[in-house]
Amino acid sequence: MKNSVKTLDRESLNRLAIRYVERYATSRKKLARYLQRKIGEREWDDAKPPAVEELVEHIAALGYVDDATYAQSKAAALTRRGYGTRRVSHALYEAGISEADGREAYQTSESNKWAAADKFARKRRIGPYAESQQDSDKCRKQLQAFLRAGHDFDVASRFVFARPGAEISEDS
Template sequence: MAQSWRSRRTDPDARRAPPLDRAGLERAALRYVERYATTRAKLAAYLKRKLKERGWGGDDAAPVEELVAKLAGLGYVDDAGFAAARATGLTRRGYGLRRVAQSLKAAGIAEEDYAEAEAAARAQAWQAALVFARRRKFGPFASEMPDRTAREKALGAMLRAGHELAIARRILACEPGYVPELDQG
């Protein structure tokens, strides 16, 4: 007699989960928002992906947008709060305003929801550039004054990190050892 625990299932649909209904879709949404800080756009994309994977078992169309609006109304999804947290985290790690704005747009946050976070990132632009320069040992944090090629590479890195050209040039022009913490003018 063959041992059943050794045999493999040949039916690929045997383990497939049943199609989602309204309650299942709501459970999936709640599990997602309890586990991740998210935005309305990310939650909607997640639910659409789940519907594509499992299918829809309801008679009418899947209420994705209605469910996203409901969870946002309950405060489980807060785009402005997500934007503020993401902007604070990126500026603390040394990324510039342009990189922060790109990240917020990629997360699907509307302009009115990230305006306050963008203003806070703009106010911290100088400190964020210093953090980036310290981490990469550029400008005032370098051991010696770099040659032209190294300065151009450093400028490119700062621009890719989202810093403004004027700020990047001022920091890279600093002598090693002179940290312009308060000299922002």
Template sequence: MLSKPRPDRREKRPPKPLNPVRLNDLALHYVARFATSAAKLADYLRRKLRERGWEGDGDPAIAALVERFVAAGYVDDEAYARAKSGSLLRRGYGQRRVSQALGQAGIAEDLREEVRAGPNEQRAAAFAMAKKRRFGPFSAAPPDRPLREKQLAAMLRAGHPLDLARGVLGAATIEAAEAWAEEECE
């Protein structure tokens, strides 16, 4: 049985074009809900302008608004980069993937280098990924050669250097992997 459209439903009206006040409100709402970088905020506002329209020239308004939010401390690229980098490392991603994620968020190269993980943090990230994904010594059964190659490829795709991936996957026991992860690097 097909249902007929109800006559009491109104058609959805297109949203009103943005003006400086509405744009400011959207930006304020966005930074209140999400940790963000200046570039991500600008991209979000540009997308909203495309969706809803603008009552004038939007790009200078966006640039001025983002600049004002940075000056007020609502948006801090350095704090965002440190938090995002730490989060990705704890989840087991390697430095290359962390740098790519920060680059996509619009973080400048010099700031990405400043928050770059040290060798000990990179080892901890490789260990975390192996533990989370049950690679190497964490697997239920000793991996055969094809499975070991797949695990190594997954570690490389996650952004870990080859020597770190081989180091954690080559550990014979969980205790050996823990000792490897806790070794001090120069």
């Protein structure tokens, strides 16, 4: 019994790539991974082997994929959700963003690290946003959560060990 999935050729791979970039903001690496996965899932029905990197570069040349813009939007989204600079830089690394393309995005997340930590603490009701003072075991777990979210230890500890209702600022 033959697989009912359509086989791929150069034209259908091109259509898949265009469809993917019109639906999702993506980086070159993520687009290449997607296309490789689709080739693996389906049969290749062309005499020439698939030229995924050439296709990705062609689509990037058309302006459909821009790693720097993707990096900016990804960093902004993660920072708004309360993630720290280490988590942002890891996400950019996973997306295949080069250091040059990700530099501005990293600087943006670095300059907004206090607001991101405040958002994270507010969402999780940690430190000044807690209803009551936490015991040491709970504080340890909250500190670990802050660190997993990519925040620096000093920023995380200032939030975690703050009394409920206390006002903490970036300067103190």
